[in-house]
Amino acid sequence: MPTASLVCVGTELLFGQTINTNAAYISSELQALGVSVLWHHTVGDNPSRVRQTLDLALSGSDIVITTGGLGPTQDDLTKELIAEVMGEELVFDKKAMDMMIAHFKSFGNRVPTKNNEKQAYLPASATPFYNEVGTAPGFALNKNGKTIMAIPGPPREMRYMMEKYVVPYLSALADSALYQQTFRTFGIGESRLETELLPIIEGQTDPTVATYAKDGECAVRVASMRPTAAEAEAAVKRVIASAAEIVGEFIYSYEDKELHHVVVDLLKEKNLIIATAESCTGGEYAQSITSVPGASLVFGRGFITYSNDAKKALLGVGEDVLSEYGAVSEQCAAEMAEGARLAAGSDIGVSITGIAGPDGGSVEKPVGTVWLGLSFGGKVTTVLRVFPNRGRQYIRRMCVLEMHDIVRRAVLGKGPLDKRI
Amino acid sequence: MPTASLVCVGTELLFGQTINTNAAYISSELQALGVSVLWHHTVGDNPSRVRQTLDLALSGSDIVITTGGLGPTQDDLTKELIAEVMGEELVFDKKAMDMMIAHFKSFGNRVPTKNNEKQAYLPASATPFYNEVGTAPGFALNKNGKTIMAIPGPPREMRYMMEKYVVPYLSALADSALYQQTFRTFGIGESRLETELLPIIEGQTDPTVATYAKDGECAVRVASMRPTAAEAEAAVKRVIASAAEIVGEFIYSYEDKELHHVVVDLLKEKNLIIATAESCTGGEYAQSITSVPGASLVFGRGFITYSNDAKKALLGVGEDVLSEYGAVSEQCAAEMAEGARLAAGSDIGVSITGIAGPDGGSVEKPVGTVWLGLSFGGKVTTVLRVFPNRGRQYIRRMCVLEMHDIVRRAVLGKGPLDKRI
Known part of the structure; x- marks a missing residue:
């Protein structure tokens, strides 16, 4: 099972003004991909501490995902430090620049400042994650047996990057396809639900079945990684059909609807x-x-x-x-x-x-x-x-x-x- | 300015089912005490990774606060690992045991199991943080120029411990007293508010003034650390009185009321x-x-x-x-x-x-x-x-x-x- 660490960069997270919801979201996505998350690290915009944290994360896990520090200011150093740690040059990516110009244009016809240009530089051997919902591109770098991925910190951009790039990238890396589906229940307690579902989940590692309880409700996510998307989907559907037979009367949505x-x-x-x-x-x-x-x-x-x-x-x-x-x-x-x-x-x-x-x-x-x-x-x-x-x-x-x-x-x-x- | 790191222990945080709200809360409290938070680390219930994280946190900052891993099960190892890292024996604390017995009794007349006894052991030279709202006591250990504090993970218990023990302990350590007060505004944007308040906050490090914006509203926390509580309170009240003169018409509560x-x-x-x-x-x-x-x-x-x-x-x-x-x-x-x-x-x-x-x-x-x-x-x-x-x-x-x-x-x-x- 591949392992991962998150490195969340941003001083605002250390001030306590912002709750780090990204970490839970990313972890939950990685979990569905069969990746075991070992650490979350949050660190401010301080070069030596960010470097130290990257070193620790890279030495302790196969995959490192960073959030934040990809902005246009002098403080934003995540990309530069990743390049340094991974022994990479930063090179100008014309497509990233063009997309940034288009993005600015769509916002009241503005133009990027000189600072923004810095955002169009990416590590030479990186796979770019072009950003359609913000200015900062992310990227993945696969080198020396490690995979490091950098994505922006704002939750909306982070989610976009996870869905569009990170999950497919990791699926491709694992040479398999992920399919996941969440159903929601009401009226049955979480532990009772787990007990009822035990016959169909016990002793199997794929699909994975995870329950997420909140007051009165329980969501159940079923995820499968298989050589093909069709196989993964079929495996998930089989588990959900079995679950429906057992606890169907408590299931109010098969599409994760509230x-x-x-x-x-x-x-x-x-x-x-x-x-x-x-x-x-x-x-x-x-x-x-x-x-x-x-x-x-x-x-x-x-x-x-x-x-x-x-x-x-x-x-x-x-x-x-x-x-x-x-x-x-x-x-x-x-x-x-x-x-x-x-x-x-x-x-x-x-x-x-x-x-x-x-x-x-x-x-x-x-x-x-x-x-x-x-x-x-x-x-x-x-x-x-x-x-x-x-x-x-x-x-x-x-x-x-x-x-x-x-x-x-x-x-x-x-x-x-x-x-x- | 003293520095701190948080070490949050709990596999549930790495699965993405639980959002770590403790880290932001504790950071915000430390910030008010004039402590600079450098790192949040989250790690699962794995002894070698917890030890590695404690080592990193202790080497990088003056104060380390851990949450979680104080429960009665074999998985709960935070206390044992802190004792190991700090070179301490664990000794039985009768008062902690008595309080645990009383706590169980108050819940439908239950009694602690054999497992719970483990929770009454504390590092020999620790200051106990007795728990009136749960079973696990916390503690502070001041040794080799470092201060490490362990508190439970459930948010309700964590808040109780912060308020009752951690904040007073750190104030005493700094040989000074903290006073803080939060006022709330509506109808004035955060950056406008900061601009208006600039004359009374610029260039001063105590009291600290921090703004917390959410939709339409902005809360302003004023905090002071002074040799005596009376001096700290007076300093805070002076700043708030000045703020009231400038933006009073937008302040709807001086007591952090919604x-x-x-x-x-x-x-x-x-x-x-x-x-x-x-x-x-x-x-x-x-x-x-x-x-x-x-x-x-x-x-x-x-x-x-x-x-x-x-x-x-x-x-x-x-x-x-x-x-x-x-x-x-x-x-x-x-x-x-x-x-x-x-x-x-x-x-x-x-x-x-x-x-x-x-x-x-x-x-x-x-x-x-x-x-x-x-x-x-x-x-x-x-x-x-x-x-x-x-x-x-x-x-x-x-x-x-x-x-x-x-x-x-x-x-x-x-x-x-x-x-x-």
Whole structure:
């Protein structure tokens, strides 16, 4: 298994103003290529420390990827130091210069300064990584049994370079092709998911299967490196088909799409309009729906009914329901969902009413207690959840995800609506 | 100026599943203490690579801070390797063990396993950093002219250790006291802010003044290290008082409080109820208000009027306004704000209507065009913003921040409501 180290160059990373998200992204990509990442080093724009770091990285691993330090200023020395360490001359690359001129031109007809010319010089035997989204080209240098690649630091340019150049370059080097696909699940815990998938992943090294958990959700990346792209794709598809057989009901996207996008797309596809009634989430559910471009096709209005008065006035929740069962009750959630659907004249009405904390909890209804309501297809369904009290933001976020999954299951006709394991 | 390196130990960081946010946090704290951070190294749970990294870090800087690798398993070797590198024996610390037992007891009456005992061993001459929020104690070791500190990797425990032990330890080492305070601004660009503050920060090394910009906002941290805490505090307060004289109208918090918290607190203090009418933000403004605990004191209902029908039905926006000026217009924003206030019977009504993109823009009203309305104190005010088209999320977030600042300025009687430089 080839090994790699990252060398991230940039004083701003050492000041603590910028979180180094590049390192995780690059590592995750390398991991999918079957490359083992041994070190991340971050160092400022200091020539002797950058050189020292490059030496350490090159001596300890097969592949070194540097980010940053490719800019036009005197401080930007990554390329110069790599050339020095690898025993290379820097030579002018006309295509890099032409692309830079074109790039500047596209930004309000500007022209490169004298400084920028420095960016068009590359190590003599390097493979250039021309940059279509910024000014600094990157490159790969394969020499003395080591591969070193330099790419720009701004995350947008870094991602472009990884996708367009670094991943294909490393695949070619390994004389094989990478195929990867990520599916996403909701309602199944990460360790349970791993246990369920064990029969199909145990004892095999390709495809690799990696789980990425966040609150309530889990993404699973399946990656394969094979002699041909077709073989890699077939291997990945086989694993995903097996996974679908085992945990398919929890998979909401096979294309790494986010849950709220899946829901909006589904509503569009089925020509359904949704209306929202929110208490404890205070607009977060509607915000999530409307964060998807084109949401106006499936959403026209939402009610944030934080007070009991609002629940009565806007959704027609009965005074008796509020006085007898309280706002956080099955009955209130049901009337809110139905009330939202009727008031909006929509196909679906959803409601969220609960206790997000930090105050307002009781022994019977602790913080985290939430009732979710759904009015759809001529009937009203309610779901009770008691989330662990990991804070207000967590509880509200979980409410939104749960509600999305309930809508998804209802629209697809996949019950029970609230299956969670 | 003392120098420092971080050594972050944990294979999960190299897999790319976890973004290393600890490094930025610790760097920023060290920066405030006048410590120059030279390197971040991240390495997996591999003894020889961890040792190699510790050697490099110790040889290159005065202070080394390690995170992670203090757990109970065989993999957790940071402490053992530090002891080896520093020539120390590990000795049993009874207090650490007692605290661990108490910690386990507080979690459902559990008891430590045999493995956990390993966590109670510390280098013989170390200063223990007892852990009240987790099981692993940290420590500082000052030897051979170097200071090495080990703290746990989980961010919550890391922050606790930094605040409670590392910062005071380094202050004591420097024989001085740190005082720091952060103020937050809105409506002034970062470079403009730096230019305005130049007269009070130029040429001085203490207090240090660091700006941290994010969309629309800028936080400014002022930190001083002086022989006594009182002197440090006085020095910081002097700089902040001078800053307030120059850019005070843009400062919304002197206590590093977020803008939506400031607004909710202000509404509470003035006993004002706010109602919201949102189009392009689709609930994000109300979500921001209700994310603050206790928001129910100032907020009862909100209207998400995404469609024109909703604007008419729920807020009483005139058909003529919509047909003559469109939904993204001064007139519509005014009627939405007034309509929300009247429908809710509140003191304040706010409205946001604009084009968040990616579609829907035109030459006259490009993506990013937003009208913000405010009904308060017997009059209706509107503000036009044309945000750069940096994507839907950015435009919506900017709308929310702008609206908050308009409310803040209106409630404080600090006009003009939309001053931005």
